[in-house]
Amino acid sequence: MSDGDTVRNPGPPDHGEADPLWARAGELFEEWRSGRAGRIDGLVRLVSPVLWHVVRAYGLGREEAEDVIQTTWLALVRSRDGIHDPRTVVAWLTTTARRESWRVVKADSRVDPVDDEVLERAGGSSPAAEATAEQHLDDARLWRAVDSLSERCRRLLRVIAFSARPDYVHLAAELQMPVGSIGPTRGRCLDKLRGLLDEKEVG
Amino acid sequence: MMPNPDDAQLFASLRTMWERHDPMPEHLVEDVLVALETRHLAEEYRELLLMSDARELTGARGEAPRILEFGIETVTLLLRIDSDGDRHRIDGWLAPPRTGRAALERDGEVVAEAEISPEGRFEFPDASAGSYRLVIRSVDDDGHSVTGEFIV
Numbered sequence: 001m002s003d004g005d006t007v008r009n010p011g012p013p014d015h016g017e018a019d020p021l022w023a024r025a026g027e028l029f030e031e032w033r034s035g036r037a038g039r040i041d042g043l044v045r046l047v048s049p050v051l052w053h054v055v056r057a058y059g060l061g062r063e064e065a066e067d068v069i070q071t072t073w074l075a076l077v078r079s080r081d082g083i084h085d086p087r088t089v090v091a092w093l094t095t096t097a098r099r100e101s102w103r104v105v106k107a108d109s110r111v112d113p114v115d116d117e118v119l120e121r122a123g124g125s126s127p128a129a130e131a132t133a134e135q136h137l138d139d140a141r142l143w144r145a146v147d148s149l150s151e152r153c154r155r156l157l158r159v160i161a162f163s164a165r166p167d168y169v170h171l172a173a174e175l176q177m178p179v180g181s182i183g184p185t186r187g188r189c190l191d192k193l194r195g196l197l198d199e200k201e202v203g
Numbered sequence: 204m205m206p207n208p209d210d211a212q213l214f215a216s217l218r219t220m221w222e223r224h225d226p227m228p229e230h231l232v233e234d235v236l237v238a239l240e241t242r243h244l245a246e247e248y249r250e251l252l253l254m255s256d257a258r259e260l261t262g263a264r265g266e267a268p269r270i271l272e273f274g275i276e277t278v279t280l281l282l283r284i285d286s287d288g289d290r291h292r293i294d295g296w297l298a299p300p301r302t303g304r305a306a307l308e309r310d311g312e313v314v315a316e317a318e319i320s321p322e323g324r325f326e327f328p329d330a331s332a333g334s335y336r337l338v339i340r341s342v343d344d345d346g347h348s349v350t351g352e353f354i355v
Contacts, residue, residue, distance in 0.1 A: 037278075037299050044235050052227035053218075066231055073235050074242055142220045161217045190210060 019090075021046065026087040033080050044073060047090060050162050051097045057158035058101035058174075059151075068104060072097045094163045095170065102174045145196035152177075153189035160186060240301075251275060251350045273350045282337070284355055291330045291355045297323035297339070308336040330355055 025047055032039035048069060055065045075096050076089075083092055146154060156175060172179040251273040258267045273280040278297065285292040295305060300323025307315040307327050317325040319339070337350045 037301075040239060041236055044239070045232050048232050048235060049222070049227045052231070053221050053225070056221075056225055062228065066228065066234065069231065070235050070238050073239055077239060077242055138216075139220050139223060142216055143224055146217070146220070157214075157217060158221060161214045161221065190213060193213070 021050070022087060022090045025090045029080075029083075029089040030086040033086070040077075043089075047093055048073075050090070051093060053162040054094050054159055055097050055101045057155045057162075058098070058105055059155070060101055060104060064104055065101075068097060068100045071100055075100075091163075091167075095167060098159065098170065098174065141197065145193055148196050149189065149192060152185075153192060156182070156186060157189055157193070251278065251280060253351045253353065256353075271353055280337075280339075280350060282353070286355075289332055291332065293327040293330055293355070295319075295325045295327075295337070297325075299323070304340050306338040306340070308338055309333055313338075 025043060028039045028043040028046065032043060051069050051072060052065065055068045060068060072093060076083075076093060079092075083089060146157070149157075152175060156171075159171065168179055168182045172182050175182075177185060252275065254272045254274050256269070256271050258269055269284045269286070271282040271284070273282075278299070281296045281298075283294045283296075285294075293307070295317075297319060300321060301319070302321055303319045305317050305319055305325045305327075306313045307317075307330065314335075315327045315330065317327055319325045332355055334352055334354045336352050339350075
């Protein structure tokens with residue numbers, strides 16, 4: 001993968017380095033690369049949950065999502081020497097995971113990001129999750145509100161929620177919207193979500 | 204990228220919600236680690252190079268054990284060869300240690316196999332003189348990696 005270009009120029013400072021997850025991931029990555037083989041375990045445990053949500057945002061089924069995450073980690077092993085700044089390893093991983101997700105979605109002809117099938121594949125929650133949600137009314141309310149959003153909004157918010165610093169250029173291509181509209185769209189999606197939450201509170 | 208503190212709070216709630224409703228499968232991390240171990244091991248050992256070949260000067264006699272060291276940046280393999288006439292005992296140490304199997308090959312055929320202990324140790328107690336390759340496989344690994352040839 002040739003993701004080095006995006007990652008090497010991570011954009012505005014910074015946010016990322018101040019994030020404890022990014023800092024810890026950078027340390028583990030550096031130690032692993034300099035020969036402490038066991039450190040990769042810690043890195044995988046730390047970052048995989050984030051990758052899971054980023055990948056699932058693209059509408060992949062659970063098994064597909066697992067495959068994408070495995071592919072992403074194998075790519076890291078292959079590309080370890082190409083990552084110049086260890087602090088960007090989380091960005092590298094999330095970018096790679098998003099591109100691989102997008103590749104799988106496209107290969108599967110699910111090119112339309114608002115495809116109903118996509119909604120169905122990623123939208124369902126497990127019975128266990130429903131039960132848990134009932135015990136957390138705020139959480140359930142938020143879940144229902146998010147469920148009422150457009151697929152595009154849901155995807156955008158989920159990717160942003162789990163990426164400290166998503167690169168908007170590639171995000172724009174994958175979500176089929178102009179780069180300049182990501183910021184405003186994000187704002188509109190948040191407004192819409194707040195509106196839905198207020199509405200449900202009243203109703 | 205999230206200048207509004209209310210936005211940050213809302214994103215935090217969203218994260219919690221998604222983590223609860225769609226958690227990562229529990230087995231995923233272990234699956235990834237197995238895949239990495241397999242791949243990583245194969246990549247590391249493919250390049251193992253002979254770094255030194257020396258006699259251990261423990262005694263004045265000619266039968267001092269011979270120490271071969273193979274390595275790259277992240278892995279070292281030591282072989283200690285004790286000879287008694289034309290029988291040879293080979294002890295191996297992998298550092299950092301990892302389990303798997305070691306196979307001794309001669310003319311492309313496996314002549315002996317040994318388990319690698321959790322401490323990274325393995326042994327071939329009785330090898331005859333000749334030219335060998337040592338093949339290290341991690342657990343469940345299809346691929347393998349090979350050290351350079353060495354002569355006993």
